[in-house]
Amino acid sequence: MSETQIPEEAPVKVAAKLKPVIDVRDVVHSFKGRRALDHVSFQVGAQSLHGFVGPNGAGKTTSLRIICTLLRPQIGSVKVFGHDVVYDTREVRRRIGFMPDHFSTYRQMTVFEYIDFFAAAYGLALKQRTQTIDDVLALTDMSARRNDLIGGLSRGMQQRVSLARVLVNDPQVLLLDEPASGLDPRARIELMEILKALKGMGKTIFISSHILSELAELCDAVTIIDRGKIKYSGSMHDLLTKTGQHPTYRLTLDDTAADVTSQLEQLPGIIQIEALTGRPEYRVTFDDTVTTTNALLRQFLEWDLPILGFAADRRHLNEAFMDLTERGVK
Numbered sequence: 364m365s366e367t368q369i370p371e372e373a374p375v376k377v378a379a380k381l382k383p384v385i386d387v388r389d390v391v392h393s394f395k396g397r398r399a400l401d402h403v404s405f406q407v408g409a410q411s412l413h414g415f416v417g418p419n420g421a422g423k424t425t426s427l428r429i430i431c432t433l434l435r436p437q438i439g440s441v442k443v444f445g446h447d448v449v450y451d452t453r454e455v456r457r458r459i460g461f462m463p464d465h466f467s468t469y470r471q472m473t474v475f476e477y478i479d480f481f482a483a484a485y486g487l488a489l490k491q492r493t494q495t496i497d498d499v500l501a502l503t504d505m506s507a508r509r510n511d512l513i514g515g516l517s518r519g520m521q522q523r524v525s526l527a528r529v530l531v532n533d534p535q536v537l538l539l540d541e542p543a544s545g546l547d548p549r550a551r552i553e554l555m556e557i558l559k560a561l562k563g564m565g566k567t568i569f570i571s572s573h574i575l576s577e578l579a580e581l582c583d584a585v586t587i588i589d590r591g592k593i594k595y596s597g598s599m600h601d602l603l604t605k606t607g608q609h610p611t612y613r614l615t616l617d618d619t620a621a622d623v624t625s626q627l628e629q630l631p632g633i634i635q636i637e638a639l640t641g642r643p644e645y646r647v648t649f650d651d652t653v654t655t656t657n658a659l660l661r662q663f664l665e666w667d668l669p670i671l672g673f674a675a676d677r678r679h680l681n682e683a684f685m686d687l688t689e690r691g692v693k
Contacts, residue, residue, distance in 0.1 A: 385443055387405050387430070402439070403591070405593055412562045423573075430538060431455075431461040444458055444536075460534035477513055477524060482496060503557060519554075537566055555581050578599075579599065612659075612674060630659065642671075
């Protein structure tokens with residue numbers, strides 16, 4: 364959005380509007396009497412980059428293992444492209460690529476040998492394997508390391524090799540369990556850029572993390588799970604713009620602007636105005652049954668305010684996450 368462009372009134376909810384690629388319904392799964400998943404239901408839309416977020420031990424890995432057919436749900440159903448993970452296992456596996464949080468890499472193999480091994484396991488012919496390996500190495504920026512031993516690669520490089528391995532069968536859905544775990548900041552950023560490129564290629568990506576802010580700029584939808592129960596599932600926009608029942612936006616003005624706190628407080632529907640430090644900047648919380656972002660921005664423009672930005676306040680993302688999840692370990 365440009366600095367003075369009026370934001371859309373009703374952002375598209377990707378996960379809700381598109382036919383679900385992953386459909387989880389009322390799933391229950393227990394281990395030794397402990398309920399890891401407690402009537403879990405959510406959907407992932409086609410070509411969505413959907414975050415799956417929760418504290419450690421919340422049930423993320425169990426859910427992913429059920430979706431990728433490695434576990435059977437004890438109660439409930441899971442479908443991928445309409446195929447049941449229990450009764451249509453082969454069809455589900457044709458369409459998915461699963462990257463676990465802890466994966467085995469054959470350290471004495473080169474990068475090429477490792478990916479070639481899995482390409483052969485998927486039944487790709489030799490000529491097709493060579494081209495496919497070239498493609499996935501280029502996509503993950505590992506072409507220059509194709510002859511390096513995996514054991515000599517950094518954690519970030521090994522993550523890229525694992526992602527390349529997941530891509531050899533050209534899956535329609537990628538299931539990634541904590542793919543950025545243990546990576547340095549640069550490696551995280553580069554991994555996220557790769558995922559954006561994959562989404563641009565039409566892939567549906569379901570990515571788990573215990574750090575919500577890590578996925579804020581990446582995902583268009585998010586599901587939050589805590590202690591085996593779904594706390595939120597929907598568009599990232601709604602989670603970013605709302606804390607409790609009220610949207611919160613950040614208004615940033617030019618350095619030359621005078622204090623406008625009193626003006627803002629007089630607007631209809633305003634619940635709270637918080638002046639922030641640094642340049643003239645305000646956190647604006649309002650009742651969206653009384654006013655809208657469009658109406659507020661129009662008023663700012665009528666006042667001829669030197670606006671640099673008016674956007675959802677992402678600081679509230681972590682606050683929303685803390686509100687939705689419980690303190691302590693179950």
